Amino acid sequence: MEVLLQPIIEAQGEAAADRPYSVRWALASLCLSMLLPSLGTSIANVGLPAMARAFDGSFQEVQWIVLAYLLATTTLIVSVGRLGDMIGRRRLLLIGILLFTLASAFCGLAPALWLMTAARALQGLGAAMMIALSMAFVGETVPKARTGSVMGLLGTMSAIGTALGPSLGGVLIAGFGWPAIFLVNVPLGIVTFTLAYRFLPADSEIRKAESARFDMAGTLLLALTLSAYALAMTIGRGSFGLLNLSLLAAAVFGTGLFVFAESKTASPLIRLAVFRNRVLSASLAMNALVSTVMMATLVVAPFYLSRVLGLSETAVGAVLSIGPVISICGGIPAGRLVDRLEASLVIAAGLIAMAAGAIALAVLPGIAGYIAAIAILTPGYQLFQAANNTAVMADVGPDQRGVISGALNLSRNLGLITGASVMGAIFARASGTSDIAVARPEAVHWGMQITFAVAAMLIAAALAIAVVTYGVGRAASRFHKEVDGVVVKQRATEQD
Template sequence: MKSIIAERSEAIAERAPSVRWALASLSVSMLLPSLGTSIANVGLPSLAHAFDAAFQDVQWIVLAYLLAITTLIVSVGRLGDITGRRRLLLIGILLFTLASILCGIVPTLWLMVAARAVQGLGAAIMMALTMAFVGETVPKERTGSAMGLLGTMSAIGTALGPSLGGLLIAGLGWPAIFLVNVPLGVLTFVLAYRHLPADISKGKTDRRGFDMAGTLLLALTLSAYALAMTIGHGRFGPLNIALLLAAVFGTGLFVFAEARAASPLIQLTVFRNRVLSASLAMNALVSTVMMATLVVAPFYLSHALGLNQALVGIVMSIGPVVSILSGVPAGRLVDRLDAPFVVVAGLVAMTAGCIAMAVLPGISGYIAAIAMLTPGYQLFQAANNTAVMADVRSEQRGVISGMLNLSRNLGLITGASVMGAVFAFSSGTADVATAHPEAVASGMRITFAVAGTLIIVALAIAAGSYRRRALGKS
């Protein structure tokens, strides 16, 4: 008996450092894709000058990256399930790192756009497989803490990008905002190679199961939707409508193809799982609202409240800082309480934040609203990801993780377009930049009234899912 206890103690002692190092590699793997998004945004004016290009053209440097992630994230998650997650994650880190080098040395804009698309492919692999690895590297009772840590690292990447990018451009020029990823990529590769568990050998039958037709259909469909939401900057013209119709048609064609595929990219039966379907819907709604804070806040703070650019930057940094501070505690709370209950609690806090944003005036009102909205988002994200990933079968972790990330990205794209259009419409002007301060303040109130309604819809979905779980256990 004593020998058995001693063996278990030794196993636990050996596992603890490996879990910490595995989490360290996953944390940096989550940091890089978010840093790759936010650090490029601040460099767009410098890139427009360097390539002598219009601002609309250099925006494709950001758009190509986001499109690659959005269109491929489910497919690479499925590919990881089939071929081995560790092997594919290492390839993704390598692609991201090499593409970062190319971005720093390319001589033309369109080569830059192509390199950013490759970088986006690497980022898609890293985002999809990082969450999938949590189930293989972390004990189930610590899943919430791990998800909270990954959420914190994503927030750090988003928050660090603008300030780090500004310093690098001022000191070393625009190539530095891409080349800074190289040492981080090398570090991530070494950590992942040394500390993530080896892939389990799969038979030839499993390796033949990648659905190329479904992958192509899904990529084209998601591309059409993403372009419909981004081209025209929120103004829907004939091209946007045509792309949206193509996305609807593509969705139907994808469902038809998957129902007949021998080894489908997405098994349509997973949508019969009400917990997963509810989680994906809530994730999209919540991401739509969080993007509204990024789209609307700069105009509100500068035009309605009269803050200069430096103060706008300081006030807008409050949200990411709160996100960083609340991510890990949110994850620990999920481990101690029931994840669906924490989902509901997070959405209640977000509802209160949206209401505060709509009714509380001035800078103090904005800060108070962000102080409720952001921790609520971190609670929701940690609990929602845990609720989905904790009980997923090993062979499905990659694709389900990809679907969670996809729903988030679709929400961000929709939020940037639709919530931006709501803000412009409710401000009563075609150009928000020249609108009267009272009109901008009115637009802010109406936009977050709509945002609050979306969170209430998510709350209703969560309450229904929580009630079904409670009845299932009784």
């Protein structure tokens, strides 16, 4: 982590020189606050078979160990971001880290499945606080000119957590049993809490008139609406029945009710006027579309690699790790590029690369074709994420950073949920079977092609949103100025 942080620290100038360790360790606490929630998401999946045996539960029952965490994180991330804006982000982040750490211990010691599920929900609440408030703290930790670099760094830490989860979980379960996959968070959580407590900047004075009111009605409506949508997208694993449709209808109704309630309250959870900002609205829409496509790679690729290309489970795991490794390596460079160039240009470049990668996944044959496509798609995703987050967070006022950060993460989570369900359903329908595990290789290949043809269209829609929002002509006219500016800076540095 020292290697990752050093370029950012060196770029802080004289202010950082006066307090290098406080900046370094403040960023380290934010990095750990992003890593632990992503690790908590990915590490639990590998332990489901062991926990099913330990608790004598069915697959549907132990699946709630994952679902409870996902629901809590998704439904509450906007609310905790808003609460952080009101009562103080540092205070609430510390509470979130403490809650995540204690809930992890409860998960490892739980004597019954229902207690495990409840503890996972509390862990998800702590994770929501950590994710939303870590991004919100960027504006208070580094200068605006370095926002992109830090956003790229946080994206890298999230990718490390996601990539590390399955392998670390397998090692811990083999050596110490399934409780270890939760108990490992306890020492990491203690370190994170200590760093955040000592080095994060203190909360600014909160006006009593603002801190006295919290939109409980809006919070409850939003949580119920998002829960209904998440359940509609996950129950049945892509097969839509009457229950799924009922939940989806409830989510639509709840959305309308939430908008109405927010327009009437004096202190809303989300000020609807912020969505008149076309950059924010466009960023949320693009974020959801891009996340939908990225989830498709996780849903479809294992079947393609095993059923069509005939790879063993070990080989499939090795190939699937290529994407996360590229994400880990590409996060910091993507952030630096955002700092040097216009964010809108980097967003467009990332989306173009993603569209090319999706098309390549649909048309390129064999293992070499798959790897080449992922090597195009994943850097494009890193560019988009760093630039999109920076474009939104760089100019957000201090009193709105928490809720806007929560909204960004919410749009990402909704995209992931939608991708797992809708793109999985498209893949199954195109393959002509409800059981992909026994489908013919040529049918799976056709399903792969159709799925990523749809994915390319989703990315094209995101690119169209970017073009309309930022303007092709305006962006193009500034491109040469941005590049020339970078060249001038580099020459000045070389002369120095």
